[in-house]
Amino acid sequence: SLIIRGEKDEHAVLCSKDKTYDMKIADTSNMLLFVPGCKTPEELKADQASCNIIHSQIAGFSKNYWELRRCRPKLKKLRKLLMEDPYEGPDSRQDQASTFSKYTTEDLLNLIQASEEEILHQLQVIDACKIEGYWRILDFDYEMKLLNHVTQLIDSESWPLSKVPLCACLEELGSLEPREMIEHILLSYGRKYIDDAGEVFFEMHEDKICRAIAQMLLQNAVKFNLSEFEEVWQQSVPEGMTTRLDQLQGLALVDKSSRPETIFLLKVEDLPEDNQERFNSLFGIREKWTEVDITPYIQDLCAEKQTVGALLTKYARSSMLNGVKVYNSRRPIS
Amino acid sequence: SPCLPSGGTGALAQWVLLELQGEVEPRQSGDLAGSLLGDLHYTCEGVPVLIVGHHILYGKVVQLEKPFAVLVKQGGASQPSPTEPHGHYTVTALIKTKLLFKTRPKPIITHVPKKV
Numbered sequence A: 001s002l003i004i005r006g007e008k009d010e011h012a013v014l015c016s017k018d019k020t021y022d023m024k025i026a027d028t029s030n031m032l033l034f035v036p037g038c039k040t041p042e043e044l045k046a047d048q049a050s051c052n053i054i055h056s057q058i059a060g061f062s063k064n065y066w067e068l069r070r071c072r073p074k075l076k077k078l079r080k081l082l083m084e085d086p087y088e089g090p091d092s093r094q095d096q097a098s099t100f101s102k103y104t105t106e107d108l109l110n111l112i113q114a115s116e117e118e119i120l121h122q123l124q125v126i127d128a129c130k131i132e133g134y135w136r137i138l139d140f141d142y143e144m145k146l147l148n149h150v151t152q153l154i155d156s157e158s159w160p161l162s163k164v165p166l167c168a169c170l171e172e173l174g175s176l177e178p179r180e181m182i183e184h185i186l187l188s189y190g191r192k193y194i195d196d197a198g199e200v201f202f203e204m205h206e207d208k209i210c211r212a213i214a215q216m217l218l219q220n221a222v223k224f225n226l227s228e229f230e231e232v233w234q235q236s237v238p239e240g241m242t243t244r245l246d247q248l249q250g251l252a253l254v255d256k257s258s259r260p261e262t263i264f265l266l267k268v269e270d271l272p273e274d275n276q277e278r279f280n281s282l283f284g285i286r287e288k289w290t291e292v293d294i295t296p297y298i299q300d301l302c303a304e305k306q307t308v309g310a311l312l313t314k315y316a317r318s319s320m321l322n323g324v325k326v327y328n329s330r331r332p333i334s
Numbered sequence B: 001s002p003c004l005p006s007g008g009t010g011a012l013a014q015w016v017l018l019e020l021q022g023e024v025e026p027r028q029s030g031d032l033a034g035s036l037l038g039d040l041h042y043t044c045e046g047v048p049v050l051i052v053g054h055h056i057l058y059g060k061v062v063q064l065e066k067p068f069a070v071l072v073k074q075g076g077a078s079q080p081s082p083t084e085p086h087g088h089y090t091v092t093a094l095i096k097t098k099l100l101f102k103t104r105p106k107p108i109i110t111h112v113p114k115k116v
Helices: A040-045 A074-082 A105-111 A116-125 A142-158 A168-172 A179-189 A204-219 A227-236 A275-285 A291-297 A308-315
Strands: A002-005 A013-015 A020-036 A060-070 A130-131 A134-136 A192-193 A201-203 A252-255 A263-265 A314-321 A324-329 B013-021 B040-041 B046-051 B055-058 B060-073 B088-101
Touching: A020 B088, A060 A201, A074 A105, A074 A116, A105 A116, A130 A179, A130 A308, A142 A168, A142 A179, A142 A204, A168 A179, A179 A192, A179 A204, A204 A227, A204 A252, A204 A263, A227 A263, A275 A291, A275 A308, A275 A324, A291 A308, A291 A324, A308 A314, B013 B060, B046 B088
Parallel strands: B013 B088
Antiparallel strands: A002 A013, A002 B088, A013 A020, A020 A060, A020 B013, A130 A134, A192 A201, A252 A263, A314 A324, B040 B046, B046 B055, B060 B088
């Protein structure tokens, strides 16, 4: 079945179980009559015997119809809603407050312009979890606190990063944090698997952990001296992990033109969802971008078979700067 | 085009679209509903011919590049309320073919009195 979703101030979309479509009403000056069971010449030819009159009823008629075009699900609102009340842990008094800005799956289906599958998938992508029936995003500080418990335990037990046992984690950390939260952080930052003996382990995502720690460092200032940051960052990650700047795609941007070089936080999820607005925002932050730098910030705009190159052709203008191809806005920046 | 329910096209009715130029009006001032539109024939070459009232229209069979799906609204009030989902529809039928009539209807002259 299909469902139309959207609030009064939004353009309507039609959703199937797993896809989202922009809707447009198309008018025709002709009349369209629908006839159930009406046969085409081919179908009648095949049935030579029937020369009788077939009484058919016209089921209805219309002068307009809906035209659908597959579109990106509008999921930015999902994060926005869940960020209204991030989960700060069981001790937080805030949680005993009203359920006003808390959302169940049903609530989200009514408010988000996307199909159910796209919504559920996105909830997984953003590491949301269900607490008492409501979908919650963890407050970043609380999330780092949980992650820190786990990484410190991994270090003190000298577990290999690819084989972190669930049971032991729950046992050692269960007194500090809710068991569901311990398991949740392991699921968010690791890949769950079961060994031959039937025990549950996690293979930790080195890149994701390094990235989270970088965010923790970067959010404390407007920008950082790049080399200083890289040093502190490497020292802050768990033993055995190696930091690399490419882990920070879509999270932070390096300014190679400043002396010394600097790095600052720029999260793609904080940028506008609409294509034109996104490009305006990016060109407002920096006048000229290389393809390498801008790609992580426009990748998510690509439609089903669209490339980053196609987007750049449409929304940007290219030029050469010091032998390198750069992109800038098509419009004059005021 | 939207993905169809996994019942396969066997589970969905196939309808045909009749596309006419202009308006269709009932003969007397009655309703369209329940009235006879006309007779549809196909010539040996498969050309659809529609006889409406005293007029004859010649058309052609067109395979639709983008098929239509016929949606039926499921339950609920005609005006969606804030607490209800915004409009639930089921696909009842598919339309892949249309009979397009865009030539001018020709009046059928059945009797021409001869001058004696």
